[in-house]
Amino acid sequence: MKGPAWAARIVLVRPRNPLNIGAAARAMANFGFDELVVVRPHAPVWRETRSAVGAESVVRSARAVDDLFEAIGDCSVVLGTTSGARRTLDREPLTLHELSRWLSSRAADLSPGRGRPSKSESGTIRVAVLFGSEKTGLSNEHLSYCHALVRIPTVPGCPSMNLGQAVAVCCYELARERVAPPPATLRVHTSALAPMHSLEHIFERAARLLGAAGYLKPKSRAATLLKLRRLLLDLELSNNDVKILGGVLAQLEWKVGEGRKPA
Numbered sequence: 320m321k322g323p324a325w326a327a328r329i330v331l332v333r334p335r336n337p338l339n340i341g342a343a344a345r346a347m348a349n350f351g352f353d354e355l356v357v358v359r360p361h362a363p364v365w366r367e368t369r370s371a372v373g374a375e376s377v378v379r380s381a382r383a384v385d386d387l388f389e390a391i392g393d394c395s396v397v398l399g400t401t402s403g404a405r406r407t408l409d410r411e412p413l414t415l416h417e418l419s420r421w422l423s424s425r426a427a428d429l430s431p432g433r434g435r436p437s438k439s440e441s442g443t444i445r446v447a448v449l450f451g452s453e454k455t456g457l458s459n460e461h462l463s464y465c466h467a468l469v470r471i472p473t474v475p476g477c478p479s480m481n482l483g484q485a486v487a488v489c490c491y492e493l494a495r496e497r498v499a500p501p502p503a504t505l506r507v508h509t510s511a512l513a514p515m516h517s518l519e520h521i522f523e524r525a526a527r528l529l530g531a532a533g534y535l536k537p538k539s540r541a542a543t544l545l546k547l548r549r550l551l552l553d554l555e556l557s558n559n560d561v562k563i564l565g566g567v568l569a570q571l572e573w574k575v576g577e578g579r580k581p582a
Contacts, residue, residue: 324426326443327493328354330390332461333452335361341368342483348374350490355381356390392516394445396425399457399465402478412470418492453482463545466552513561521561522548524568531575
């Protein structure tokens with residue numbers, strides 16, 4: 320059976336324990352995933368972990384980056400994992416069981432004949448799955464980059480999982496989709512789905528304009544910007560949409576600039 324039209328990239332955000340990084344890499348290898356990105360690892364010697372038995376190639380090829388956006392900028396879909404206890408940004412998380420089908424539905428939305436998706440050179444849609452640090456999980460800022468959240472159904476008395484375990488159960492669920500057909504969909508995109516770096520460029524320009532217009536209040540500025548980024552993601556903008564928005568913002572920037580000129 321044909322495999323999924325997406326490729327998962329596992330992103331560990333500020334992991335603290337090299338053993339957990341190794342366990343995550345081993346879980347990835349167990350289920351056939353090999354693209355690992357580590358954002359600001361706490362231990363500089365994390366590549367020397369001994370817990371990546373059988374997954375040394377995953378650790379060797381892993382990328383270390385300084386900030387989250389470096390890890391997800393070229394991805395069209397970003398997912399964040401959460402225990403569901405907090406930090407949902409008013410979103411209802413997907414259940415773990417819904418994860419792979421949701422991804423396949425997104426891929427089908429953008430498949431040839433329904434539009435031209437933003438794909439990698441191999442013809443698959445890039446998907447980043449984010450895992451937070453063992454101590455704090457993903458912050459609200461991290462979650463604001465996510466198109467959807469995924470909840471691992473743990474019990475309230477012990478909601479937090481070991482990082483390696485969390486990666487393992489998610490990779491298992493993702494791997495299940497390789498033997499399941501994607502659901503039918505009627506969505507149509509007329510151009511490629513915009514990658515994260517294009518959306519972030521629009522977000523930053525809009526934020527500057529809103530600040531210049533006095534819309535962003537000091538006390539609520541951070542929360543408002545997180546919600547604005549979430550709104551952009553929820554719109555599922557295509558490259559054509561981004562071009563149109565870019566033109567609109569350029570005109571507004573010009574008008575705001577004109578208004579600031581001395582009489």
